[in-house]
Amino acid sequence: MAKILPLYGKAAVLTVRIGVLGILFAMLVGLLCSVVRQMKIPVLKQLASVYIELSRNTPLLVQLFFIYYGLPKIGIKTDPETCGVAGLAFLGGSYMAEAFRSGLEAVGKIQHESALSLGLTGLQTFRYVILPQAFAISIPGITANVIFLLKETSVFSAISLMDLMFTAKDQIGLYYKTTECLVLLVVFYLLILLPVSLLGSLLERRVRHAEFGT
Protein backbone atom coordinates (compact mmCIF):
# COMPACT_ATOMS: atom_id res chain seq x y z
CA MET A 1 0.00 0.00 0.00
CA ALA A 2 2.75 2.44 0.98
CA LYS A 3 4.47 1.61 -2.28
CA ILE A 4 1.40 2.05 -4.43
CA LEU A 5 0.11 5.29 -2.95
CA PRO A 6 2.81 7.63 -4.35
CA LEU A 7 2.31 6.09 -7.79
CA TYR A 8 -1.39 6.88 -7.62
CA GLY A 9 -0.57 10.38 -6.44
CA LYS A 10 1.69 10.95 -9.40
CA ALA A 11 -0.88 9.50 -11.77
CA ALA A 12 -3.60 11.73 -10.30
CA VAL A 13 -1.43 14.81 -10.82
CA LEU A 14 -0.89 13.79 -14.43
CA THR A 15 -4.61 13.18 -14.94
CA VAL A 16 -5.50 16.57 -13.51
CA ARG A 17 -2.76 18.38 -15.42
CA ILE A 18 -3.78 16.98 -18.79
CA GLY A 19 -7.43 17.38 -17.92
CA VAL A 20 -7.05 21.05 -16.99
CA LEU A 21 -4.90 21.87 -20.02
CA GLY A 22 -7.24 20.01 -22.33
CA ILE A 23 -10.29 21.71 -20.87
CA LEU A 24 -8.72 25.17 -21.20
CA PHE A 25 -7.95 24.53 -24.85
CA ALA A 26 -11.40 23.06 -25.33
CA MET A 27 -12.92 26.28 -23.96
CA LEU A 28 -10.77 28.32 -26.32
CA VAL A 29 -11.78 26.21 -29.30
CA GLY A 30 -15.40 26.29 -28.19
CA LEU A 31 -15.41 30.06 -27.76
CA LEU A 32 -13.82 30.55 -31.18
CA CYS A 33 -16.34 28.23 -32.83
CA SER A 34 -19.34 29.82 -31.18
CA VAL A 35 -18.16 33.36 -31.99
CA VAL A 36 -17.50 32.39 -35.60
CA ARG A 37 -20.96 30.89 -35.86
CA GLN A 38 -22.63 33.75 -34.03
CA MET A 39 -21.04 36.39 -36.27
CA LYS A 40 -21.80 34.26 -39.33
CA ILE A 41 -18.35 34.59 -40.86
CA PRO A 42 -18.50 32.75 -44.19
CA VAL A 43 -16.32 29.67 -44.78
CA LEU A 44 -15.13 29.68 -41.15
CA LYS A 45 -18.72 29.15 -40.09
CA GLN A 46 -19.07 26.05 -42.25
CA LEU A 47 -15.70 24.77 -41.08
CA ALA A 48 -16.78 25.16 -37.46
CA SER A 49 -20.00 23.24 -38.15
CA VAL A 50 -18.14 20.38 -39.83
CA TYR A 51 -15.69 20.22 -36.94
CA ILE A 52 -18.48 20.20 -34.35
CA GLU A 53 -20.33 17.37 -36.10
CA LEU A 54 -17.15 15.30 -36.49
CA SER A 55 -16.10 15.79 -32.91
CA ARG A 56 -19.51 15.15 -31.35
CA ASN A 57 -20.25 11.99 -33.29
CA THR A 58 -17.05 10.02 -32.70
CA PRO A 59 -15.68 8.50 -29.50
CA LEU A 60 -12.66 10.07 -27.81
CA LEU A 61 -10.82 6.74 -27.91
CA VAL A 62 -11.07 6.63 -31.70
CA GLN A 63 -10.00 10.26 -31.96
CA LEU A 64 -6.98 9.57 -29.76
CA PHE A 65 -5.98 6.50 -31.76
CA PHE A 66 -6.16 8.54 -34.93
CA ILE A 67 -4.10 11.39 -33.49
CA TYR A 68 -1.56 9.19 -31.75
CA TYR A 69 -1.09 6.28 -34.16
CA GLY A 70 -2.51 7.62 -37.43
CA LEU A 71 -1.17 11.16 -37.76
CA PRO A 72 2.54 10.26 -37.31
CA LYS A 73 2.27 8.30 -40.55
CA ILE A 74 1.72 11.51 -42.47
CA GLY A 75 4.46 13.28 -40.56
CA ILE A 76 2.66 14.78 -37.56
CA LYS A 77 4.41 13.31 -34.55
CA THR A 78 3.28 13.99 -31.01
CA ASP A 79 4.20 12.70 -27.57
CA PRO A 80 1.44 11.07 -25.52
CA GLU A 81 0.84 14.12 -23.33
CA THR A 82 0.40 16.58 -26.18
CA CYS A 83 -1.76 14.02 -27.88
CA GLY A 84 -3.95 13.68 -24.79
CA VAL A 85 -4.38 17.44 -24.52
CA ALA A 86 -5.09 17.71 -28.25
CA GLY A 87 -7.62 14.88 -28.12
CA LEU A 88 -9.43 16.39 -25.15
CA ALA A 89 -9.45 19.81 -26.81
CA PHE A 90 -10.79 18.28 -30.03
CA LEU A 91 -13.58 16.47 -28.24
CA GLY A 92 -14.34 19.18 -25.70
CA GLY A 93 -14.26 22.06 -28.16
CA SER A 94 -17.56 21.08 -29.72
CA TYR A 95 -19.27 20.52 -26.38
CA MET A 96 -18.03 23.88 -25.11
CA ALA A 97 -19.13 25.51 -28.36
CA GLU A 98 -22.67 24.23 -27.80
CA ALA A 99 -22.64 25.50 -24.21
CA PHE A 100 -21.45 28.95 -25.28
CA ARG A 101 -23.90 29.04 -28.16
CA SER A 102 -26.87 28.48 -25.90
CA GLY A 103 -25.53 31.27 -23.70
CA LEU A 104 -25.06 33.66 -26.60
CA GLU A 105 -28.49 32.91 -27.95
CA ALA A 106 -30.08 33.55 -24.57
CA VAL A 107 -28.79 37.13 -24.46
CA GLY A 108 -31.60 39.23 -25.84
CA LYS A 109 -31.24 41.13 -29.10
CA ILE A 110 -32.17 44.31 -27.28
CA GLN A 111 -28.89 44.13 -25.36
CA HIS A 112 -26.99 44.23 -28.60
CA GLU A 113 -29.05 47.06 -30.02
CA SER A 114 -28.93 49.15 -26.86
CA ALA A 115 -25.17 48.79 -26.64
CA LEU A 116 -24.76 49.84 -30.24
CA SER A 117 -27.05 52.82 -29.79
CA LEU A 118 -24.93 53.90 -26.82
CA GLY A 119 -22.07 54.26 -29.27
CA LEU A 120 -20.12 51.09 -28.50
CA THR A 121 -18.39 49.43 -31.43
CA GLY A 122 -19.33 45.91 -32.43
CA LEU A 123 -16.26 44.49 -30.72
CA GLN A 124 -16.86 46.47 -27.54
CA THR A 125 -20.48 45.36 -27.48
CA PHE A 126 -19.40 41.79 -27.70
CA ARG A 127 -16.61 42.11 -25.14
CA TYR A 128 -18.39 44.17 -22.46
CA VAL A 129 -22.07 43.50 -22.93
CA ILE A 130 -22.79 40.17 -24.63
CA LEU A 131 -19.94 37.97 -23.45
CA PRO A 132 -20.30 38.49 -19.66
CA GLN A 133 -24.02 37.76 -19.77
CA ALA A 134 -23.65 34.81 -22.10
CA PHE A 135 -20.90 33.36 -19.94
CA ALA A 136 -23.01 33.52 -16.80
CA ILE A 137 -25.87 31.76 -18.55
CA SER A 138 -23.66 29.02 -19.95
CA ILE A 139 -21.98 28.20 -16.62
CA PRO A 140 -24.15 25.15 -15.81
CA GLY A 141 -23.44 23.75 -19.26
CA ILE A 142 -19.75 24.46 -18.91
CA THR A 143 -19.40 22.76 -15.53
CA ALA A 144 -21.26 19.74 -16.83
CA ASN A 145 -18.80 19.62 -19.72
CA VAL A 146 -15.83 20.00 -17.38
CA ILE A 147 -16.93 16.98 -15.36
CA PHE A 148 -17.64 15.03 -18.54
CA LEU A 149 -14.19 15.84 -19.94
CA LEU A 150 -12.42 15.00 -16.67
CA LYS A 151 -14.15 11.62 -16.75
CA GLU A 152 -13.13 11.13 -20.36
CA THR A 153 -9.45 11.46 -19.37
CA SER A 154 -9.74 7.86 -18.17
CA VAL A 155 -9.24 6.61 -21.73
CA PHE A 156 -5.77 8.12 -21.93
CA SER A 157 -4.26 4.89 -20.66
CA ALA A 158 -4.92 3.54 -24.17
CA ILE A 159 -2.17 5.75 -25.57
CA SER A 160 0.22 4.72 -22.78
CA LEU A 161 -0.15 7.82 -20.64
CA MET A 162 0.56 6.87 -17.04
CA ASP A 163 -2.75 8.14 -15.71
CA LEU A 164 -4.87 6.65 -12.92
CA MET A 165 -6.37 3.89 -15.06
CA PHE A 166 -2.95 2.92 -16.37
CA THR A 167 -1.47 2.79 -12.88
CA ALA A 168 -4.35 0.71 -11.57
CA LYS A 169 -4.05 -1.80 -14.38
CA ASP A 170 -0.29 -1.91 -13.98
CA GLN A 171 -0.47 -2.52 -10.24
CA ILE A 172 -3.13 -5.19 -10.60
CA GLY A 173 -0.87 -6.95 -13.07
CA LEU A 174 2.13 -6.68 -10.78
CA TYR A 175 0.75 -7.63 -7.36
CA TYR A 176 -2.72 -9.12 -7.95
CA LYS A 177 -4.10 -6.88 -5.22
CA THR A 178 -7.12 -6.24 -7.37
CA THR A 179 -9.53 -5.04 -4.70
CA GLU A 180 -7.11 -2.61 -3.09
CA CYS A 181 -6.06 -1.17 -6.42
CA LEU A 182 -9.64 -0.68 -7.57
CA VAL A 183 -10.70 0.90 -4.28
CA LEU A 184 -7.80 3.32 -4.55
CA LEU A 185 -8.77 4.05 -8.13
CA VAL A 186 -12.31 4.94 -7.08
CA VAL A 187 -11.05 7.04 -4.15
CA PHE A 188 -8.68 9.03 -6.33
CA TYR A 189 -11.31 9.71 -8.97
CA LEU A 190 -13.70 10.81 -6.24
CA LEU A 191 -11.01 13.14 -4.88
CA ILE A 192 -10.71 14.74 -8.31
CA LEU A 193 -14.35 14.77 -9.39
CA LEU A 194 -16.35 15.40 -6.21
CA PRO A 195 -14.98 18.91 -5.55
CA VAL A 196 -15.61 19.88 -9.18
CA SER A 197 -19.11 18.52 -9.00
CA LEU A 198 -19.85 20.36 -5.73
CA LEU A 199 -18.35 23.57 -7.06
CA GLY A 200 -20.52 23.16 -10.13
CA SER A 201 -23.76 22.96 -8.20
CA LEU A 202 -22.68 25.91 -6.05
CA LEU A 203 -21.99 28.02 -9.12
CA GLU A 204 -25.24 26.98 -10.66
CA ARG A 205 -27.15 28.21 -7.63
CA ARG A 206 -25.36 31.55 -7.78
CA VAL A 207 -26.16 31.93 -11.44
CA ARG A 208 -29.79 31.27 -10.71
CA HIS A 209 -29.70 34.05 -8.13
CA ALA A 210 -28.16 36.32 -10.73
CA GLU A 211 -31.01 35.53 -13.06
CA PHE A 212 -33.58 36.43 -10.43
CA GLY A 213 -31.77 39.72 -9.92
CA THR A 214 -32.38 40.89 -13.45
Place this chain on the structure above:
Amino acid sequence: MQSLGLEVLFKGKNFARLLGGLWTALQISLISIAISMVLGTLLGILVGRKNGIGRVLMRCYLEFIHIMPQMVLLFIVFFGTAKAFGWNLSGELSSVIVFSLWGTAEMSDLVRGAVTSVPVIQYESAMALGLSRPQVFRFVILPQALRRLIPQSINLITRMIKTTSLVLMIGVVEILKVGQQIIEANRKSSPNAAFGVYLTIFLLYFMLCWPVSLLARQLEKRWG
Protein backbone atom coordinates in the same frame (compact mmCIF):
# COMPACT_ATOMS: atom_id res chain seq x y z
CA MET B 1 2.88 11.42 -52.62
CA GLN B 2 3.16 9.42 -49.47
CA SER B 3 0.98 6.37 -49.07
CA LEU B 4 -2.00 6.96 -46.78
CA GLY B 5 -2.31 3.29 -45.96
CA LEU B 6 -5.78 3.04 -47.36
CA GLU B 7 -4.87 0.17 -49.69
CA VAL B 8 -4.85 -2.21 -46.74
CA LEU B 9 -8.63 -1.97 -46.54
CA PHE B 10 -9.04 -3.53 -49.97
CA LYS B 11 -6.81 -6.48 -49.21
CA GLY B 12 -8.62 -9.74 -48.56
CA LYS B 13 -11.50 -9.37 -46.16
CA ASN B 14 -10.03 -6.51 -44.16
CA PHE B 15 -12.88 -4.08 -44.61
CA ALA B 16 -15.47 -6.74 -43.85
CA ARG B 17 -13.51 -7.61 -40.71
CA LEU B 18 -13.59 -3.99 -39.60
CA LEU B 19 -17.32 -3.89 -40.13
CA GLY B 20 -17.58 -7.12 -38.14
CA GLY B 21 -15.71 -5.45 -35.30
CA LEU B 22 -18.07 -2.50 -35.43
CA TRP B 23 -21.00 -4.91 -35.29
CA THR B 24 -19.58 -6.52 -32.13
CA ALA B 25 -19.39 -3.12 -30.45
CA LEU B 26 -22.82 -2.20 -31.77
CA GLN B 27 -24.39 -5.41 -30.45
CA ILE B 28 -23.10 -4.63 -26.96
CA SER B 29 -24.50 -1.12 -27.16
CA LEU B 30 -27.85 -2.21 -28.60
CA ILE B 31 -28.44 -4.79 -25.87
CA SER B 32 -27.42 -2.28 -23.19
CA ILE B 33 -29.59 0.41 -24.76
CA ALA B 34 -32.63 -1.88 -24.73
CA ILE B 35 -32.09 -2.80 -21.08
CA SER B 36 -31.38 0.79 -20.07
CA MET B 37 -34.45 2.22 -21.74
CA VAL B 38 -36.79 -0.18 -19.94
CA LEU B 39 -35.14 -0.13 -16.51
CA GLY B 40 -34.35 3.58 -16.69
CA THR B 41 -37.97 4.47 -17.42
CA LEU B 42 -39.19 2.38 -14.49
CA LEU B 43 -36.56 3.79 -12.18
CA GLY B 44 -37.19 7.34 -13.31
CA ILE B 45 -40.86 7.06 -12.44
CA LEU B 46 -40.20 5.30 -9.14
CA VAL B 47 -37.44 7.61 -7.96
CA GLY B 48 -39.89 10.52 -7.92
CA ARG B 49 -41.82 8.76 -5.15
CA LYS B 50 -40.96 9.50 -1.57
CA ASN B 51 -40.05 6.45 0.44
CA GLY B 52 -37.11 6.55 2.81
CA ILE B 53 -34.39 3.97 2.42
CA GLY B 54 -35.06 2.96 -1.16
CA ARG B 55 -34.77 6.58 -2.18
CA VAL B 56 -31.45 7.05 -0.38
CA LEU B 57 -30.02 3.87 -1.92
CA MET B 58 -31.21 5.00 -5.32
CA ARG B 59 -29.58 8.38 -4.97
CA CYS B 60 -26.28 6.75 -3.95
CA TYR B 61 -26.41 4.46 -6.97
CA LEU B 62 -27.19 7.32 -9.34
CA GLU B 63 -24.54 9.63 -7.90
CA PHE B 64 -21.85 6.96 -7.97
CA ILE B 65 -22.58 5.99 -11.56
CA HIS B 66 -22.71 9.63 -12.61
CA ILE B 67 -19.42 10.62 -11.10
CA MET B 68 -17.32 7.57 -11.97
CA PRO B 69 -15.75 7.33 -15.42
CA GLN B 70 -17.22 4.40 -17.36
CA MET B 71 -13.73 2.94 -17.62
CA VAL B 72 -13.54 2.64 -13.85
CA LEU B 73 -16.91 0.89 -13.77
CA LEU B 74 -15.72 -1.50 -16.45
CA PHE B 75 -12.61 -2.30 -14.44
CA ILE B 76 -14.61 -2.83 -11.26
CA VAL B 77 -16.97 -5.27 -12.94
CA PHE B 78 -14.39 -7.01 -15.10
CA PHE B 79 -11.45 -7.30 -12.69
CA GLY B 80 -12.97 -6.49 -9.32
CA THR B 81 -15.90 -8.90 -9.23
CA ALA B 82 -13.77 -11.69 -10.69
CA LYS B 83 -11.53 -11.39 -7.66
CA ALA B 84 -14.24 -10.78 -5.10
CA PHE B 85 -16.72 -13.47 -6.14
CA GLY B 86 -14.39 -15.81 -7.98
CA TRP B 87 -16.44 -15.89 -11.15
CA ASN B 88 -15.12 -15.26 -14.60
CA LEU B 89 -17.24 -12.83 -16.57
CA SER B 90 -16.48 -12.50 -20.25
CA GLY B 91 -15.54 -9.06 -21.51
CA GLU B 92 -18.77 -8.83 -23.48
CA LEU B 93 -20.98 -9.67 -20.50
CA SER B 94 -19.11 -7.26 -18.22
CA SER B 95 -19.55 -4.46 -20.72
CA VAL B 96 -23.26 -5.17 -21.12
CA ILE B 97 -23.62 -5.06 -17.32
CA VAL B 98 -21.69 -1.81 -17.01
CA PHE B 99 -23.36 -0.01 -19.89
CA SER B 100 -26.78 -1.14 -18.69
CA LEU B 101 -26.07 0.16 -15.19
CA TRP B 102 -24.80 3.43 -16.59
CA GLY B 103 -27.51 3.76 -19.23
CA THR B 104 -30.21 3.02 -16.67
CA ALA B 105 -28.91 5.79 -14.43
CA GLU B 106 -28.78 8.29 -17.28
CA MET B 107 -32.17 7.27 -18.62
CA SER B 108 -33.85 7.50 -15.23
CA ASP B 109 -32.50 11.03 -14.93
CA LEU B 110 -33.95 11.95 -18.30
CA VAL B 111 -37.32 10.44 -17.41
CA ARG B 112 -37.45 12.23 -14.07
CA GLY B 113 -36.46 15.49 -15.74
CA ALA B 114 -39.10 15.07 -18.42
CA VAL B 115 -41.88 14.30 -15.93
CA THR B 116 -40.99 17.18 -13.61
CA SER B 117 -40.66 19.55 -16.55
CA VAL B 118 -44.42 19.42 -17.04
CA PRO B 119 -45.73 22.38 -15.00
CA VAL B 120 -47.88 21.61 -11.95
CA ILE B 121 -50.68 23.67 -13.42
CA GLN B 122 -51.14 21.00 -16.09
CA TYR B 123 -51.92 18.40 -13.39
CA GLU B 124 -54.21 20.74 -11.53
CA SER B 125 -56.14 21.89 -14.55
CA ALA B 126 -56.62 18.33 -15.75
CA MET B 127 -57.85 17.30 -12.30
CA ALA B 128 -60.16 20.29 -12.17
CA LEU B 129 -61.65 19.19 -15.49
CA GLY B 130 -62.62 15.94 -13.80
CA LEU B 131 -60.05 13.57 -15.28
CA SER B 132 -59.04 10.63 -13.14
CA ARG B 133 -55.38 10.16 -12.18
CA PRO B 134 -54.61 7.56 -14.87
CA GLN B 135 -56.36 9.74 -17.41
CA VAL B 136 -54.34 12.78 -16.38
CA PHE B 137 -51.17 10.79 -16.79
CA ARG B 138 -52.17 9.16 -20.06
CA PHE B 139 -53.66 12.14 -21.89
CA VAL B 140 -52.01 15.19 -20.36
CA ILE B 141 -48.64 14.47 -18.80
CA LEU B 142 -47.32 11.65 -20.96
CA PRO B 143 -47.63 13.40 -24.35
CA GLN B 144 -45.88 16.49 -23.04
CA ALA B 145 -43.17 14.56 -21.24
CA LEU B 146 -42.50 12.35 -24.26
CA ARG B 147 -41.84 15.33 -26.52
CA ARG B 148 -38.99 16.25 -24.25
CA LEU B 149 -37.87 12.73 -23.49
CA ILE B 150 -37.61 11.24 -26.99
CA PRO B 151 -34.94 13.57 -28.45
CA GLN B 152 -32.93 13.28 -25.25
CA SER B 153 -33.07 9.50 -25.22
CA ILE B 154 -31.97 9.41 -28.85
CA ASN B 155 -28.99 11.50 -27.81
CA LEU B 156 -28.31 9.02 -25.03
CA ILE B 157 -28.28 6.25 -27.64
CA THR B 158 -25.50 7.95 -29.61
CA ARG B 159 -23.59 8.51 -26.38
CA MET B 160 -23.88 4.83 -25.53
CA ILE B 161 -22.76 3.78 -29.01
CA LYS B 162 -19.72 6.03 -28.68
CA THR B 163 -18.90 4.85 -25.19
CA THR B 164 -18.86 1.17 -26.17
CA SER B 165 -15.53 1.79 -27.90
CA LEU B 166 -14.09 1.50 -24.38
CA VAL B 167 -14.63 -2.27 -24.34
CA LEU B 168 -11.32 -2.50 -26.19
CA MET B 169 -9.67 -1.92 -22.83
CA ILE B 170 -11.05 -5.10 -21.28
CA GLY B 171 -10.08 -7.30 -24.17
CA VAL B 172 -13.23 -7.44 -26.27
CA VAL B 173 -12.30 -7.79 -29.95
CA GLU B 174 -14.21 -4.85 -31.40
CA ILE B 175 -13.45 -2.51 -34.27
CA LEU B 176 -10.35 -0.82 -32.79
CA LYS B 177 -8.85 -4.19 -31.87
CA VAL B 178 -9.53 -5.56 -35.36
CA GLY B 179 -7.92 -2.39 -36.71
CA GLN B 180 -4.82 -3.02 -34.61
CA GLN B 181 -4.65 -6.59 -35.87
CA ILE B 182 -4.90 -5.48 -39.49
CA ILE B 183 -2.19 -2.87 -38.98
CA GLU B 184 0.10 -5.40 -37.31
CA ALA B 185 -0.46 -8.00 -40.03
CA ASN B 186 0.40 -5.55 -42.80
CA ARG B 187 3.30 -3.84 -41.04
CA LYS B 188 5.77 -4.78 -43.81
CA SER B 189 3.68 -4.28 -46.92
CA SER B 190 1.99 -1.02 -45.92
CA PRO B 191 3.73 0.73 -43.02
CA ASN B 192 1.27 3.61 -43.15
CA ALA B 193 -1.76 1.43 -42.52
CA ALA B 194 -2.37 3.05 -39.12
CA PHE B 195 -3.45 6.28 -40.78
CA GLY B 196 -5.87 4.69 -43.22
CA VAL B 197 -7.35 2.21 -40.78
CA TYR B 198 -7.92 4.63 -37.92
CA LEU B 199 -9.29 7.24 -40.30
CA THR B 200 -11.73 4.63 -41.58
CA ILE B 201 -12.80 3.69 -38.06
CA PHE B 202 -13.24 7.37 -37.24
CA LEU B 203 -15.46 7.87 -40.29
CA LEU B 204 -17.41 4.67 -39.66
CA TYR B 205 -18.31 5.82 -36.15
CA PHE B 206 -19.23 9.19 -37.58
CA MET B 207 -21.50 7.69 -40.22
CA LEU B 208 -23.14 5.59 -37.54
CA CYS B 209 -23.81 8.35 -35.03
CA TRP B 210 -24.37 11.37 -37.22
CA PRO B 211 -27.78 10.40 -38.68
CA VAL B 212 -29.00 9.55 -35.19
CA SER B 213 -27.84 12.92 -33.86
CA LEU B 214 -29.53 14.69 -36.76
CA LEU B 215 -32.77 12.88 -36.02
CA ALA B 216 -32.61 13.94 -32.39
CA ARG B 217 -32.01 17.55 -33.40
CA GLN B 218 -34.88 17.50 -35.89
CA LEU B 219 -37.29 16.17 -33.28
CA GLU B 220 -36.03 18.70 -30.75
CA LYS B 221 -36.65 21.52 -33.19
CA ARG B 222 -40.10 20.31 -34.11
CA TRP B 223 -41.29 19.75 -30.56
CA GLY B 224 -39.18 22.34 -28.75
